[in-house]
Amino acid sequence: MLLFILLLIIVIIADVIIRYAIKKVNEKKIRKEREAILKEVVQVDFGKEVKSLKRAEVPNPKARILCVDDEDIILDSFRKILVLDGYSVDTVNSGAEAINLVKSHHYDFVFTDLKMPEMDGVEVTKTIKYLRPDIDVIIITGYATVETAVECMKLGAMDYVQKPFTEDELLEFTKKCLIKRHDRIQKQLKPRVHIAHIPEIEKVGKSEFAIPGGVFISEGHCWAAVSQDGSVKVGLDDFAKKLIGKIDSIEFPNLGMNVQKGQPLFSVRQNKKTIQFLSPVSGLVKSINHELAENLESLDFTPYDKNWICIIDADKLDTELQLLKIGKSAVTFYQEEIEKYINKIKEFVKEESSEELYWGQLENLGEKEWYIITGEFFRK
Structure with a gap:
């Protein structure tokens, strides 16, 4: 009986180790695939209306995100951090381009910088929530513009994220926003x-x-x-x-x-x-x-x-x-x-x-x- 119990424990431990190893192998494989996607970010030609669009698509994404900022370094950070975590990310440099995209494409989130030339984050928020109220808008803001970001939430923005941010901070923030979105959608759906x-x-x-x-x-x-x-x-x-x-x-x-x-x-x-x-x-x-x-x-x-x-x-x-x-x-x-x-x-x-x-x-x-x-x- 004791021998049987020992064998059973060994089998259980071996099964856990094997499952853990398979999980790690799969995670490593997925990360390599996403790194390859990042290296091949596509500069998509949508004509004069959306000249700066760059697209990184992953299979079965957690969410589809459009990032808007006039600073490429910020967009590169968003793309690198979020794509490796399983999100599909489009990036553009202006609010006008973002508006043109949401008219014909489906996104779960739009991350928009607050301070941009020509069309700022306030206008982007108002326009997107008018055209596509189903899309959740997140404001990218610096410390000095937090008050304006809060005002954007009164216009329909879901939340705001402050820059500079670390990789872990952005991932945790995006995860919370995704949970909040899923909860809201579930509440809107009538029970079947x-x-x-x-x-x-x-x-x-x-x-x-x-x-x-x-x-x-x-x-x-x-x-x-x-x-x-x-x-x-x-x-x-x-x-x-x-x-x-x-x-x-x-x-x-x-x-x-x-x-x-x-x-x-x-x-x-x-x-x-x-x-x-x-x-x-x-x-x-x-x-x-x-x-x-x-x-x-x-x-x-x-x-x-x-x-x-x-x-x-x-x-x-x-x-x-x-x-x-x-x-x-x-x-x-x-x-x-x-x-x-x-x-x-x-x-x-x-x-x-x-x-x-x-x-x-x-x-x-x-x-x-x-x-x-x-x-x-x-x-x-």
Whole structure:
């Protein structure tokens, strides 16, 4: 047994060493490729409008950056530092050239010097944010012009970087700007809602919402799956589960209970707070999912399929199913609920996080706000 453990440790250590060595070899190879790109910086001919353009493109760049400065030494520094770290970089010597480029090319960032002849960084910022508000502008400034750089941020610039800067300072600054950009874009994108087959549901990300094909959704965010014998499996839908987050316990309905559509059916508990969910159909509760009670963590993977809460022997399906959502109407309902929820949560959460939906968002609300939100979206 001891020998087996020693062999296992040796294998694990060897695997780590091999992986580390492969990583270092790949990093060295990539750096050589980027150094070669730097040596072959292309002077691109875009005619008289963009005479000074130099381009260094890397495969699968972290971001595409345009640098504007009337000093070549600054542009050379940007190009050398950022290209070796995996960014594609275009450089030009004037604001007018930069404007001509952003009209026809796509960049993630424009780094512009503040003090330039003819067209300064203030004008570059105003014009780019007017033409391409999706591009993030970074001001390059010296100590004496920091105040003006801050004024540029009021015009829409993301941030400013002071020169002179070290290689590490520029890399760290650019990395932070890239993270900030990604976060902003994610907040602007509406969460994806789509119909999915049951095996695909567990692969859906926490910022997406899925509805299984053939499953009905109630206005109070229960799902209902109808069997051939007319019985209906009922559970918590993806919208409710992801916004609630961790569930500590479920209060199941009584076996044999007669329930009418719209009456309380089951409750979920989080800490000391409880949400009551209303039945999507009328009928007799004929089965309870006791296995779910023993493994609530499985809801974190999917609230559908085997993670139903109860089965109802429905007796008014012919009229009640018409009131539920399925397929495209369910997707439209989710999208409307998402927009409504985001607008509602802004009343209680003042930070930027109120602009997005994330897993377990309701956990952070106070008790009063929690009950207002859950009452509006789940008790209906």
